[in-house]
Amino acid sequence: MNCRTFSKSLKDYITEELSQEATEMMSRHINKCDKCKALYNSELKTYEFLQSMSKTSNSLFISSRSDIMSNIDKTKYNKTFTNKVHFFMKKNSFKYALGTAAAAALILTLSFSGGHFKDSKIAGFLPIKGGSTTVDKVKKVTPATNTTQPQNPIENKPQDKNQENAMPKKYEDIKYENKELGFSFLIPENWSGKYTIKQSAEGLYVYFKPVNAVSEGQGLLFAILNNSLVNANFYDTVGDPRTFEANGVKYIVGGPTDIGFPDDNKEYTNYKMLKNQVRDIVKTIKVIDNSIKYENKNLGFSFTIPASWSGKYAIKETADGIHVYFKPATPGNPDTQGNGFLFGIVKESTVNADHFDTVGQPRTFEANGVKYIVGGPTGVTFSDSDPEWGNFKNISNQVKDVVKTIKVISNNK
C-alpha cells in the first residue's frame, strides 16, 4: 500500500467501514510510515471530537422507563398456547393471505369454466360505486381492446360482491389531469371510490378514503408537492420519478414516512392494497405542456415561452424586430425600476452588437433573407428592491431556454 491509497481510505479505516483485509493493510502501513501515522493520529482526533457529541451530559433527559412499563401490556408475550398461535399466525399472515387468495382464485376459476358466470361482461369489469369526491378533471382511458364495458353499471351489478372481487382484474385507468399545476397521472379503476385528492398551496395529496372516517392526515398514499415549499425529508420515495418540473415548478413525489394508516383499522388491508399500487401510478405522471408559442410570420420566426410567464411579459414589435419585456403585475415607476427589458430579436444591421449582450444560442440567424441578432441588456433592467424582483429574476434566468426554441418559419405572404 502506498501513502496515497492510505490517505484515501483513512476515514473509512477510522470509521471501521473497510473490509478485514483492507483494515489489516492499513494497520501495517501505519506501523511502517511515520508521516501517515501522524496523519492518522490527527484524523483520529477529529473523529473523536465529532464522536464526543454524545459524551456530553444531557440534563434535559429524564427517564420515562416506569411510565413506559406501565403503559405496555405485560402479558402480551406470555407463553400461553393461544398467544403463541396468535403471534405465529400474525407473523405469517401474508403467507396465509396469499394461500387463501390462491385457493379462492382456483375455486372461482373452476366455477367460471364450469359455466356459472356465463355473462362474462358483468363481473370484474365494473367500476366500484361512489367515486372520489374531490377528484379534479378525471376521465377514463378506455383500453382499445376492451369492448365489453357495460352501458349501465347499476343494472349490471354483480349478484355477489365476493365474486366481483375474486374475478381476474382488468382495469380501466382514470386519468387525473391538473392543468393548473401542469401534470397528469393515471389511477387504476379499482381505486374508484377509495381515494380522495386534496389540493393545497403546496400541491396535491392523495389519500385513502375509508368507509368510516379517520382523523385528518391519516391514510396518505402519496403526494406531489412543490419542492420549495416542503421539506423533502418528510416524504419518502414512493417510485420513479422522485422529482419533476411542471410550469416552472420543481415537484417532489413522496409518501408518508410511516405506515400512514392505523394497522389495527379493519380497512387497513384496503389501504395497503392501494399503497402497493402507488409505484405504478407514479410511473404514469406526465407533464402537461402549457407553453405559449409566439409566432411572427411577418418577420419569419417563432419561439416558445414557458407557461409560467403567462401574464408576466410583453412583446413590442417595431420595424427592426421585437423586444420582450418583463411585465410586473403592478407597474412601478419606470425611472427608478428600469424597463424590465429581457431580450430582443432585431435586424443585425440596426444595432451595435457590443451594446446587445449575448443571452443564449443562437446569437444570430437568418429569416426571410434578413440577418437577425438575439441579445439582451448589458445591465440589470429592474430594481432589486421591487417586490417583483424575484419574478423578474426567475424569468430572466429562463431567457436562454426561450432563445433555444427560436425557429425560422416560412413567410406565407
Next chain:
Amino acid sequence: MDDLALIKNILDGNINSFNVLIYKYESSIFRFILTMVKNPEDAKDLTQDVFITVYNKLYTIKGHNKFSSWIYQIARNKSLDYLRKNKQNIQLSIEEAWDVFSNDPLPEQCLELKETKEELESFIKHLDDTTRQILILKSLNEDLKFADIAEILNINTSTVKTKYYRLWDKYSSYKKEKECIAL
C-alpha cells in the same frame, strides 16, 4: 447481553428484558428525537411512544434486522409524523434548538470536555438537518454503520458517507482556522 438475546427473552415472556432495552436506548432515542422536533416535552412523549410501538411490534422483527436501526427508524418516522402534523407550531429556530443542549451544566473539572462541547455546538449550529441527524446517529451509536444510518434516514449510503466525511473535513478546516486565529 446483546439486543437479539434480549428480544428473544421478551418474546419468551420475560418482561424484565424490555426494561433493559429501555435502559440501553432511551437516552439516545430521546436525544435523536430532540434534534428533530426541537422540543424537550414533545421529545419525551415521542420517546415513550417509540418504546410502546417497539414493544407491540417486537414479534415482527426478523433475525437479520438490526434492532438499533429498526428502533431509530421508528423514532425518525414518529418525529416526521409529528413535524408534519405540527409544522405550523414549530417556532423554535435551529440556533435556539441547539441551545437546548447548551444549557446543560457541566462539572467544573470537565473543562476540556466543555471546550470541546462549546466548539462543536458553535460548529453544528450551521449544519443542515440531515447532516446533523447523521452526526447525532453516528455519535450516539458506534455500532451503526453508514448503511444503517442510510436505512434509518431513508437516503443512499453514499450520501450519508459523503455528508459525514465532508463534515469531517469542514470541522478540520474550522479547527485549523480557529488555531490560526488563536495564534
